Amino acid sequence: MCPSSVQKVTKMRNSSNMxxxxFFGSTLPDRVHIGPINLRVRRFVSRPLQCFSCYGYGHGKSSCKEASRCGNCSALDSHSEEHCNVAAYCFHCRDANQVRSVG
Incomplete structure (x- = not known):
C-alpha cells in the first residue's frame, strides 16, 4: 500500500498519530498517498539527548558526573526548579527561557 519511494515505516513511540x-534518496515529497489516506510529509529532526540534572547534552541523568543545575534559572547546586522564584535563564543560549525549552 505504500508508495515505492518509501523505504521503511516506523510507528513513533509515545504518539498515537505519528x-x-x-524514503529512498534525499528528496522528500510534499504528500504521500497510502491507500485512501493523503499524508503531509515533514522532515523529522530529533532532539539531542539532554541530561535533566546538569542540562548538558550527550548523556542522561543516571550517568551524570557534573554539578546539578536549576532547570529554570541555570543556577548551579543551589536549588531545584520546583523551588525557583527567579526569572528563567538558559545558560546555553543566554536568553530568557528555561534550559530545556526548544527555542
Whole structure:
C-alpha cells in the first residue's frame, strides 16, 4: 500500500498519530498517498539527548558526573526548579527561557 519511494515505516513511540517514513534518496515529497489516506510529509529532526540534572547534552541523568543545575534559572547546586522564584535563564543560549525549552 505504500508508495515505492518509501523505504521503511516506523510507528513513533509515545504518539498515537505519528509515523516515521524513511524514503529512498534525499528528496522528500510534499504528500504521500497510502491507500485512501493523503499524508503531509515533514522532515523529522530529533532532539539531542539532554541530561535533566546538569542540562548538558550527550548523556542522561543516571550517568551524570557534573554539578546539578536549576532547570529554570541555570543556577548551579543551589536549588531545584520546583523551588525557583527567579526569572528563567538558559545558560546555553543566554536568553530568557528555561534550559530545556526548544527555542
Amino acid at each position: 509515523i516515521l517514513l524513511t
